[in-house]
Each structure stands twice: as structure tokens, then as C-alpha cells.
Amino acid sequence: MNLIGNLTLDQLRVLVTISDAGSFSAAGRSLGRVQSAISLAIKTLEETQGIELFDRTRQKPTLTPVGRVLVDQARVILASADRFRAIAAGTRMGLEPALTLAIDPLVPTEPLIDSLRALRDTFPDLSVSFSTEGVGGAERRLRDHSASLAFCLLLPSVPDDLMAYPLMNLDLMPVVAADHPLVRLGRQLDRADLEAHVQLVLSDAHGTEGPSYGVIGSRIWRFVDLGRRLDFLLAGFGWCKMPPFVVEPYLADGRLVKLDISDEGISPTGTLPVYAAHVRGRPLGRGGSWLLDDLRQRLMK
Amino acid sequence: MNLIGNLTLDQLRVLVTISDAGSFSAAGRSLGRVQSAISLAIKTLEETQGIELFDRTRQKPTLTPVGRVLVDQARVILASADRFRAIAAGTRMGLEPALTLAIDPLVPTEPLIDSLRALRDTFPDLSVSFSTEGVGGAERRLRDHSASLAFCLLLPSVPDDLMAYPLMNLDLMPVVAADHPLVRLGRQLDRADLEAHVQLVLSDAHGTEGPSYGVIGSRIWRFVDLGRRLDFLLAGFGWCKMPPFVVEPYLADGRLVKLDISDEGISPTGTLPVYAAHVRGRPLGRGGSWLLDDLRQRLMK
DNA sequence: TCAAATTCATCTCCAAAAGTGATAGAAGAC
DNA sequence: GTCTTCTATCACTTTTGGAGATGAATTTGA
Numbered sequence: 001m002n003l004i005g006n007l008t009l010d011q012l013r014v015l016v017t018i019s020d021a022g023s024f025s026a027a028g029r030s031l032g033r034v035q036s037a038i039s040l041a042i043k044t045l046e047e048t049q050g051i052e053l054f055d056r057t058r059q060k061p062t063l064t065p066v067g068r069v070l071v072d073q074a075r076v077i078l079a080s081a082d083r084f085r086a087i088a089a090g091t092r093m094g095l096e097p098a099l100t101l102a103i104d105p106l107v108p109t110e111p112l113i114d115s116l117r118a119l120r121d122t123f124p125d126l127s128v129s130f131s132t133e134g135v136g137g138a139e140r141r142l143r144d145h146s147a148s149l150a151f152c153l154l155l156p157s158v159p160d161d162l163m164a165y166p167l168m169n170l171d172l173m174p175v176v177a178a179d180h181p182l183v184r185l186g187r188q189l190d191r192a193d194l195e196a197h198v199q200l201v202l203s204d205a206h207g208t209e210g211p212s213y214g215v216i217g218s219r220i221w222r223f224v225d226l227g228r229r230l231d232f233l234l235a236g237f238g239w240c241k242m243p244p245f246v247v248e249p250y251l252a253d254g255r256l257v258k259l260d261i262s263d264e265g266i267s268p269t270g271t272l273p274v275y276a277a278h279v280r281g282r283p284l285g286r287g288g289s290w291l292l293d294d295l296r297q298r299l300m301k
Numbered sequence: 302m303n304l305i306g307n308l309t310l311d312q313l314r315v316l317v318t319i320s321d322a323g324s325f326s327a328a329g330r331s332l333g334r335v336q337s338a339i340s341l342a343i344k345t346l347e348e349t350q351g352i353e354l355f356d357r358t359r360q361k362p363t364l365t366p367v368g369r370v371l372v373d374q375a376r377v378i379l380a381s382a383d384r385f386r387a388i389a390a391g392t393r394m395g396l397e398p399a400l401t402l403a404i405d406p407l408v409p410t411e412p413l414i415d416s417l418r419a420l421r422d423t424f425p426d427l428s429v430s431f432s433t434e435g436v437g438g439a440e441r442r443l444r445d446h447s448a449s450l451a452f453c454l455l456l457p458s459v460p461d462d463l464m465a466y467p468l469m470n471l472d473l474m475p476v477v478a479a480d481h482p483l484v485r486l487g488r489q490l491d492r493a494d495l496e497a498h499v500q501l502v503l504s505d506a507h508g509t510e511g512p513s514y515g516v517i518g519s520r521i522w523r524f525v526d527l528g529r530r531l532d533f534l535l536a537g538f539g540w541c542k543m544p545p546f547v548v549e550p551y552l553a554d555g556r557l558v559k560l561d562i563s564d565e566g567i568s569p570t571g572t573l574p575v576y577a578a579h580v581r582g583r584p585l586g587r588g589g590s591w592l593l594d595d596l597r598q599r600l601m602k
Numbered sequence: 603t604c605a606a607a608t609t610c611a612t613c614t615c616c617a618a619a620a621g622t623g624a625t626a627g628a629a630g631a632c
Numbered sequence: 633g634t635c636t637t638c639t640a641t642c643a644c645t646t647t648t649g650g651a652g653a654t655g656a657a658t659t660t661g662a
Contacts, residue, residue, distance in 0.1 A: 007382055009310055010620095025638060037621050039640060044620090049389035059629040059638055069388055069398035069428070077381040081308055084374045087367070088350035097370035127370070311649095326609060338650050340611060345649085360609055360658040 006048040009081055012074040014041045015053065019071045023060055086125035096285025098127045102138035102147035105202065105226040106170060107274050108245045112151065115295040119287065126287045134224035135202040142279050149288045150277050164275040165292065168299055171271050174259040175247050177236035188262045191216060198238030200229050307349035310382055313375040315342040316354065320372045324361055387426035397586025399428045403439035403448035406503065406527040407471060408575050409546045413452065416596040420588065427588045435525035436503040443580050450589045451578050465576040466593065469600055471544050472572050475560040476552070478537035489563045496520070499539030501530050 018027040018038065028035040046053050053070065054061035063071065091097055103109070119128070131141060139154065141147035142162065151167070158164045176182050182189060182197055194216050201215055203222045221238060223229035226246065233240060234255055250256040276292055278284055284292065319328040319339065329336040347354050354371065355362035364372065392398055404410070420429070432442060440455065442448035443463065452468065459465045477483050483490060483498055502516055504523045522539060524530035527547065534541060535556055551557040577593055579585055585593065 007310055007386060009308055012385075023638065024640095034622055035639075036623080036641080040620070043640085049386065050393045051389050056639080061639075066388070066392045066398040070385060073381065073385045073388060077378060077385060080374065080378040080381055084313075084371060084378060085308060085350065087371055087374060088352045091367045092351045097367045324609070335651055336610070337612080337652080341649065344611085357610080362610075 006044075009078065011041050011045040012077055014038055015045065016071055016074050016078065018042070018054075018061075019063060083125065087127075090123065090125055090287075094286040095123060095126060096148065096287055098129065099149065099285070099287045099291070100129050100131070100141075100147045102131045102133070102141040102150040102152070104135055104138045104150075104152040105132055106135065106153060106172075106243055107151045108170075108243060110245065111168060111299060112295065115291055115298055118294055119291045122290060123287050128287075139277070142277060145279075145282070148278060148282065149284060149292065150275075152275060152277060153272055154275050154277065155272070158275065158277075161280055162277045163280050164277040165296065166273045167276050167295065168274050169271045170243050170274050172241035172243060173247070174239060174241050174261055175233065175251070175256045176239035176259055177234055178254055178257050180236050180239065180257075182239060182259060183257050188260050190262050194239065194261070195219070200232055200238045200240040202226065202229060202240075307345070310379065312342050312346040313378055315339055316346065317372055317375050317379065319343070319355075319362075320364065384426065391424065391426055391588075395587040396424060396427060397449065397588055399430065400450065400586070400588045400592070401442075401448045402429065402431050403442040403451040403453070404431070404433050405436055405439045405451075405453040406433055407436065407454060407473075407544055408452045409471075409544060411546065412469060412600060413596065416592055416599055419595055420592050423591065424588050429588075440578070443578060446580075446583070449579060449583065450585060450593070451576075453576060453578060454573055455576050455578065456573070459576065459578075462581055463578045464581050465578040466597065467574045468577050468596065469575050470572045471575050473542035473544060474548070475540060475542050475562055476534065476548050476557045477540035477560055478535055479555055479558050481537050481540065481558075483540060483560060484558050489561050491563050495540065495562070501533055501539045501541040503527065503530060503541075 014027060014031065017030055018024060021027040021030045024038045024042070025035045028038045031038070042053060051066055051070075052064055053067040055064050087097060103112075116128070119126070131137075131147065133141070135153075138147065138150035138152035139159075139162075142150045153170070154162070154164055180197075182193065185193065196219075198219045198221055199216060200221050200223060203224065219238075221232065223232070229240065230242075230246065232238065233242070234250065239259060247256050251258065276295065278288070315328060315332065318331055319325060322328040322331045325339045325343070326336045329339045332339070343354060352367055352371075353365055354368040356365050388398060404413075417429070420427070432438075432448065434442070436454075439448065439451035439453035440460075440463075443451045454471070455463070455465055481498075483494065486494065497520075499520045499522055500516065501522050501524060504525065520539075522533065524533070530541065531543075531547065533539065534543070535551065540560060548557050552559065577596065579589070
């Protein structure tokens with residue numbers, strides 16, 4: 001029947017059970033089978049593999065050197081098989097086979113990690129993947145179905161095809177390097193002041209060149225990566241709005257300075273809502289729902 | 302029969318074959334079975350796991366999301382199972398299940414790596430472990446059967462219970478830091494000169510306090526680790542004999558100096574044989590023999 | 603558009619695999 | 633030396649799972 005080498009998971013389970021229980025008979029008791037079934041299983045395994053697993057010179061069979069190695073390997077295989085069953089069992093309970101998350105670079109990670117840790121503890125067999133790309137990347141991943149849940153800003157407004165739950169507010173503060181000309185002006189800044197200088201803007205790598213929000217003037221440098229933009233910001237290349245969790249240390253040591261801008265209406269309001277979102281037509285599985293609930297509960301407090 | 306969840310390797314092989322071949326029928330052809338057998342195997346798998354692997358709304362079944370994940374997991378399991386068979390097959394051919402090597406710290410690694418690379422290419426499924434400990438550690442590992450092949454010095458002479466093959470000669474040269482008093486003497490040194498200064502000696506961590514060879518005088522600092530001894534040597538703490546491959550760069554940049562010793566008889570001859578050795582009662586398996594042959598052939602040239 | 607080919611599900615039949623229970627012989631335990 | 637425990641083996645029975653055939657549904661191609 002089994003033309004591919006006649007190896008079965010059952011044989012492997014028998015093998016490791018013998019190794020754990022100490023004898024064929026004990027393994028039989030442990031597995032709820034008669035001893036002869038154990039004997040036969042091992043005999044078959046030995047014959048199909050053409051090797052000797054146990055040394056029978058003494059009454060109680062002892063593992064041969066190969067036997068020991070193969071028991072270890074069998075444990076590996078059985079562990080993988082258990083994972084297979086765990087995935088299947090999770091699905092039976094409504095758990096998605098894999099939870100794919102996407103997060104925009106501006107969204108702070110810190111509030112999420114407690115929830116993600118709890119998720120891991122609650123669904124240890126749920127495989128989670130986590131992607132961060134350029135601004136707008138999380139939303140795009142929702143749309144091309146490579147992510148089932150996104151944490152992102154949704155500007156200018158929440159699209160109709162997405163189900164979005166506001167999670168927290170992100171204060172974007174305009175900042176610039178301490179040695180930048182804008183600082184030397186020493187007064188409240190208006191639109192004209194800002195237009196005269198380079199603005200460091202985050203944009204999507206796969207950018208469909210959609211309209212950019214919060215962009216003032218035409219002297220624009222674009223970045224996909226928040227960290228790299230920070231490098232240029234610190235180097236005094238231009239100004240931009242940054243979330244506090246990124247720039248706090250630099251404000252503290254004086255390398256960055258907060259800009260005092262008169263007309264806040266020239267850009268998105270300083271406080272932006274961060275959403276958790278998924279495509280309406282693709283409801284979250286049990287793991288995603290759990291994560292979302294846990295997250296909102298934690299952020300409520 | 303299969304009380305542990307009724308998962309079989311055969312079902313998994315069928316599953317991935319369908320995924321590769323594109324249809325049940327094609328999988329049947331590929332596996333040399335009739336299509337109904339494939340249908341039945343998948344049906345059984347789906348029923349025992351309580352999940353739907355294929356979407357049957359269309360004629361040609363397509364994998365469900367869980368199905369895709371489980372196909373990947375099945376590949377993992379089958380790869381482990383293949384490794385199980387490979388280990389068994391190796392043993393059938395006389396290959397040891399695992400080749401455990403031990404090497405003394407003084408023995409240079411460089412001549413071995415070509416052979417070890419060739420070993421890996423020849424026996425890709427042979428698992429090799431490699432241990433380096435203090436001086437004498439390799440020999441001890443042979444004796445307690447935690448290594449099957451050792452590369453080591455055997456002083457004062459080859460023990461009777463070991464089978465040893467000389468591999469190469471190791472020139473131990475007496476060296477000391479350039480700013481050490483022994484250098485300032487500026488003449489050929491005799492035993493009395495050396496006795497007056499600290500000697501940095503390698504010894505075994507699990508040392509049975511056996512006699513030490515090449516030890517002169519009583520001002521002894523002992524090290525298990527060659528690298529750490531080198532630190533103290535460079536710091537000018539004392540003198541010792543070192544293999545050239547270790548000290549060459551330091552001789553070149555002048556931080557170490559070779560000592561000119563008059564009476565070589567006071568210590569083991571400057572040239573020591575490095576042996577490959579195994580316990581007589583435990584012959585090498587095919588992998589170990591192959592490695593030894595290859596090694597000797599390479600060193601012959 | 604219609605026939606031919608292909609695909610999968612299902613049914614019956616059957617062979618082989620694998621478990622049960624009993625027995626015998628060997629090795630330890632007391 | 634007896635008693636227990638262990639494994640191997642045998643006959644018997646159950647069950648699994650493949651072969652082959654059939655039918656329905658879909659795709660392909662002329």
C-alpha cells in the first residue's frame with residue numbers, strides 16, 4: 001500500500017513511546033494496545049528501514065546508537081505532525097490559518113506588544129506575520145489581501161470598503177533640527193516660512209502617486225522609511241511632522257526643536273486617529289477578532 | 302487503528318502531490334494510484350481533521366486558505382520524514398548515525414576544513430558534531446565515548462587502547478611578549494633563565510592532575526583556553542610554547558618574540574606529532590573512515 | 603453549439619495491513 | 633529455585649485502503 005518507503009507516523013509514535021516508557025509492554029499499556037502490536041510495529045519499521053533499532057541481546061530491548069538518533073528524529077517529525085493537527089484544530093474553532101498584520105510606520109508599536117504577547121499566549125499555534133512598509137502600505141496590503149488586519153492612518157477619510165476601528169490618537173508635531181534656519185527666525189511660523197524650506201515627507205514605495213496630505217509647498221523630499229527620514233531630519237535637511245514616540249529623545253537632548261506654527265489649518269490637524277482596519281468583505285478570524293478586542297480593551301483604560 | 306488522530310504520512314504525501322500536480326487525477330498518475338484512491342485519501346484526511354482542504358464548488362478542486370497552510374506544514378513534515386529515512390539508509394550502508402569529533406586546542410583547524418567540507422558534500426545527511434575543550438579533552442572524550450574520532454597530541458606516547466594515525470607535525474615555538482625581561486637578557490637562554498619566570502601552561506579543565514609535559518620550574522599559570530592564554534602572553538605575564546598558526550601575526554607585528562633556548566632537551570622536542578585517534582574497540586563508521594582517509598590524502602601532498 | 607475529454611465522487615470487491623489474544627521461552631527479581 | 637516480567641510468534645479477526653467501474657459535472661475544442 002504505502003509505496004513511498006512504508007514509513008508511518010504511527011510507527012514513529014510507537015518508537016518514541018517505547019523510548020519513553022522503557023519497554024515494549026509498557027509502551028503497549030501506554031498506547032492502549034497489546035504488546036504484540038507494539039512488537040509487530042517495531043519489527044515492520046525495522047524491516048522496512050533495513051536497520052536494527054533495538055538491541056535484543058538482553059531481555060529488555062535497549063536502543064542501538066542509530067535507534068537513539070532516530071528516536072530524536074522521530075520526535076521532530078511528530079512535533080511537526082502535532083503542529084499540523086493544531087492548525088487544523090484551530091481552523092475547526094474558527095481560527096484563521098495565519099494572521100497577517102500590517103502596520104504603518106507612523107503607528108507606534110509599543111501599545112501593541114502587550115496585546116500581541118497575550119495573543120501568542122492565547123493562541124500559541126496561530127502563525128502571525130507582521131509587515132511594515134511605507135506610508136499607505138498597510139492599507140494597500142489589506143486591498144491586495146496580503147494582510148487581514150492593518151494598523152494605519154486613513155487619510156483623508158475612512159474608505160467605504162474598509163471596516164475601521166479607531167484605536168488611539170497620534171499627535172504629529174512639527175519638528176526641525178536645532179541648527180535649522182527655521183529655528184533662528186525665533187518667532188511663530190506661517191505658511192510662507194515653511195514653504196521656503198524643504199519638507200521631509202513620508203510616501204508609499206509602491207506609491208500610486210495619490211494626493212499627499214499635509215504637504216506644504218513644493219520643496220519636497222520623499223522617504224519610505226521613517227528611520228531614514230529621521231536621519232535627514234537630524235542632519236538639518238528640512239522639517240516635518242513626527243510622532244512624539246520617535247522624536248522625544250531628540251527633543252530632550254536638544255538636537256530637535258518643536259516648531260511653533262501659527263496656522264494649524266494648513267495641514268492635517270495635529271491629532272490624527274489611528275485605526276485598526278480590515279476589508280469589509282473579509283471578516284477577521286477568531287484570532288484577529290480576539291486581538292482587536294484585547295487591543296481596544298487595553299487602550300480604553 | 303490509528304488512535305492518535307489518524308494522520309498518516311501517506312495522506313500528507315498525497316496532499317502535497319495534489320498541490321504540485323494540480324489535480325486529484327494528476328496526483329494519482331504521479332503516485333501510480335487510481336484517482337479514487339486519491340479522492341478517498343483526501344476525504345479521510347478532511348474527515349479526521351474536521352476541516353475542508355479543497356474548495357469543490359468548481360470542478361477542479363482548489364486549496365482553501367487552511368489547505369494552503371497545511372500543504373506547507375505537510376512539506377515540513379515530509380522533509381523530516383525524508384531525513385529519518387536518510388539516516389536509516391546511511392546506517393544500512395555502514396554510516397554512523399552521528400560522527401562526533403573532538404579536537405585539541407593546539408591542533409590547527411585550517412588543514413581540516415577542506416576535508417570536512419568534502420565530508421559534508423559526500424554524506425550530506427551525516428550529522429557531525431565538533432567539540433574543542435582544554436588540552437587532553439579530546440582524548441578524554443574518546444574514552445568516555447562522547448567522541449568517536451579525535452585530533453590531538455598524545456603525550457608522552459600513544460596509549461595502547463587508542464588507534465592513532467599521525468597526521469602532521471606541529472612546531473611549538475617558545476615565545477614571549479616583546480617587553481618581557483627574558484627578551485632583555487639578549488642571549489641564549491638556559492633552564493635556569495626560564496625557571497625564573499612564569500610559564501603559561503595549557504591544562505585540562507577536568508584535569509585528573511596527571512603529569513604535565515614540557516613544564517619547567519614551579520612558577521606556573523594554567524589555562525584551559527588557548528585564546529585566553531594568548532591574552533596573558535601578549536600582556537607579558539610569562540612565556541610559553543605556541544603553535545605558529547596562532548602567534549604568526551604577533552611575531553610579524555613585533556608584539557611577540559621567539560625565544561632562543563639552548564637546551565631543547567628540557568622540554569618536548571619542538572616538533573610534536575598530531576594524531577587522529579579512535580578507541581580500538583570502537584572502529585570508525587564509514588563517515589569517520591572516509592574523513593580520515595581524505596584527510597591523510599590531503600596532508601600527504 | 604455539441605461532442606469529446608477530463609475531472610471528481612461514490613460504489614463494490616478484494617487483498618493486505620494491523621490489531622487481538624494466547625502461548626512459549628528467556629531474563630531478572632526475590 | 634520460584635515467580636514475575638518481558639518479547640517473539642502464531643492463528644484469527646477486523647479494518648483500512650487500493651483497484652476498477654460508473655455517473656455527473658465541467659472544460660475543451662472543433
